[in-house]
Amino acid sequence: xxxxxxxxxxxxxxxxxxxxxxxxxxxxxxxxxxxxxxxxxxxxxxxxxxxxxxxxxxxxxxxxxxxxxxxxxxxxxxxxxxxxxxxxxxxxxxxxxxxxxxxxxxxxxxxxxxxxxxxxxxxx
Numbered sequence: 001x002x003x004x005x006x007x008x009x010x011x012x013x014x015x016x017x018x019x020x021x022x023x024x025x026x027x028x029x030x031x032x033x034x035x036x037x038x039x040x041x042x043x044x045x046x047x048x049x050x051x052x053x054x055x056x057x058x059x060x061x062x063x064x065x066x067x068x069x070x071x072x073x074x075x076x077x078x079x080x081x082x083x084x085x086x087x088x089x090x091x092x093x094x095x096x097x098x099x100x101x102x103x104x105x106x107x108x109x110x111x112x113x114x115x116x117x118x119x120x121x122x123x124x
Contacts, residue, residue, distance in 0.1 A: 015049075017029040017031070017049075018049050018052075021052045021056075025052070025056070026056075026059065027046060027052070027055055027056065027059060029049055030043075030045065032045070033048060033049055034046070034047060034048055034049065034055070035047055035048070035049060035052060035055040035056075035059075037059060039066045039067060040066070040067065040069060044059075044062070044066060046058045046059045046062075081116060081117055082117045085113040085116060085117050088109070088113065089106075089109060089110060089113060092105075092106050092109050093106060
């Protein structure tokens with residue numbers, strides 16, 4: 001009795017893996033369509049086959065953190081909590097300067113902001 005294989009046959013329309021950009025290129029083309037590197041026994045993915053320069057730049061940016069066993073910082077788009085707190089405090093400072101808000105109220109806002117963001121990060 002024959003047994004059917006449950007794994008689907010590989011697709012013929014999948015592009016072939018590209019060669020390394022140059023012999024010493026530190027990343028290899030992974031079957032998932034990305035450039036990868038194994039660091040500390042774990043696979044890390046850095047970008048598409050289509051953008052080897054971008055993947056290499058990402059690898060360089062994250063290299064130190066990955067080799068030391070830390071998770072690399074992710075780039076953040078848009079405003080951060082720190083930026084929002086500083087903008088808020090600056091707007092309230094303008095109200096203090098114009099006499100529309102008391103210094104004590106501004107100090108309360110600042111103390112509340114420091115609970116969210118460390119003190120050295122907020123506007124003074």
